[in-house]
Each structure stands twice: as C-alpha cells, then as structure tokens.
Amino acid sequence: xxxxxxxxxxxxxxxxxxxxxxxxxxxxxxxxxxxxxxxxxxxxxxxxxxxxxxxxxxxxxxxxxxxxxxxxxxxxxxxxxxxxxxxxxxxxxxxxxxxxxxxxxxxxxxxxxxxxxxxxxxxxxxxxxxxxxxxxxxxxxxxxxxxxxxxxxxxxxxxxxxxxxxxxxxxxxxxxxxxxxxxxxxxxxxxxxxxxxxxxxxxxxxx
Numbered sequence: 375x376x377x378x379x380x381x382x383x384x385x386x387x388x389x390x391x392x393x394x395x396x397x398x399x400x401x402x403x404x405x406x407x408x409x410x411x412x413x414x415x416x417x418x419x420x421x422x423x424x425x426x427x428x429x430x431x432x433x434x435x436x437x438x439x440x441x442x443x444x445x446x447x448x449x450x451x452x453x454x455x456x457x458x459x460x461x462x463x464x465x466x467x468x469x470x471x472x473x474x475x476x477x478x479x480x481x482x483x484x485x486x487x488x489x490x491x492x493x494x495x496x497x498x499x500x501x502x503x504x505x506x507x508x509x510x511x512x513x514x515x516x517x518x519x520x521x522x523x524x525x526x527x528x529x530x531x532x533x534x535x536x537x538x539x540x541x542x543x544x545x546x547x548x549x550x551x552x553x554x555x556x557x558x559x560x561x562x563x564x565x566x567x568x569x570x571x572x573x574x575x576x577x578x579x580x581x
Contacts, residue, residue, distance in 0.1 A: 375473045389419040391576035402565040411565040418449035438465030463489035476524045501547035503566035506538035528578035535571045542567050
C-alpha cells in the first residue's frame, strides 16, 4: 500500500527529475516544438514543490487534484492542460483515500490516460505523450494480471515507456506544433512522451 506521505515524497522526486531533465526536454522541444517544454514543466513542478508542505495530512485525491491544478495554472502550451488533466483524473480516482493499493494505482493510471486522450483529442501513433503513456499502462495491466509485485510492474512499465519514446522517432507528428513540420519531424523523439518517461522513472526509482 502507498499512503499520502509516500505520494508527497514521490511528487518531490518527480520535481527533482524534471529539474534535472529540464534543459534536455527543452532541447528536444527546440527541434520540433516551441523550445520551452522543459522550462514549462520545471515551472509547474516548482509550484507543486512549493505547495507540498501545505498538503501534509490531506488525502491522496486532494493532493493529486492540487498538483493538477498547479500544472494547469503554471505550465504553458498544451502540456499544462494535458498533464493537469492527467493528475486531476488520477486524483478523482483516489478521492478520499489515504492509502492506495496497486489496483488503485492502475485505476488511477487508466483515468489519467483517458483524460489525456479526451483533452488532447489524440490517439496512439500521433507522436504525443500518449505514445509512452499507453504502452506503460498496458504493461501495468499485464503485470497486475500476472500478479507481479509493484516494483517489477513499475520497472516493466518504464521499459515500455522507453520503447514508446524510441517509437516516436520513427513516426511523423500529426498533433500539435510538431505537426507543422510534417516529414521533418521524423527522427526526433517527442518531448511530451519523454517527460512522461522521466516522471514514471522517478516513481519507479523511488517507490
């Protein structure tokens, strides 16, 4: 089981991971986007970090809802609404809970991915964050059905997300700013898919 304190700890580790990768994410975005993905994500997670102390004692749903609201209000471009929706949908699935089971976490991921699909009106294969989110979710489902322990499930999900990021190099962007480049977007990995990998790896490494 994962309790509220652990969720606050993991959010702190996610902030650290985004800070460490901010320049890398911005460099990726410079090639096919607005040259600001890492900067924007760092700004959003800075706000989350500032709000963590006030969230001590809150339930997991409330913590994730606040994190989502912080991302919506501080992260520019499409990433704010997309990541904000993901966190808020996950929070709604954990509403009132002070502990979550691996099954709860899977449900939260299901809601997060569905929220991103709805908000972004996107599907897998369009060179977006969904190209790492969906493979990771599929691995989580497989691991849960196989009865694997949470650490193993997370490790397999990170590997699937990494494969998804690599896959984005092989496809043409059809959504967002990168879609304006057409075939010139080939060979470049998607910044959003990469930032999701960074966040998931932070969870897996510190679970």
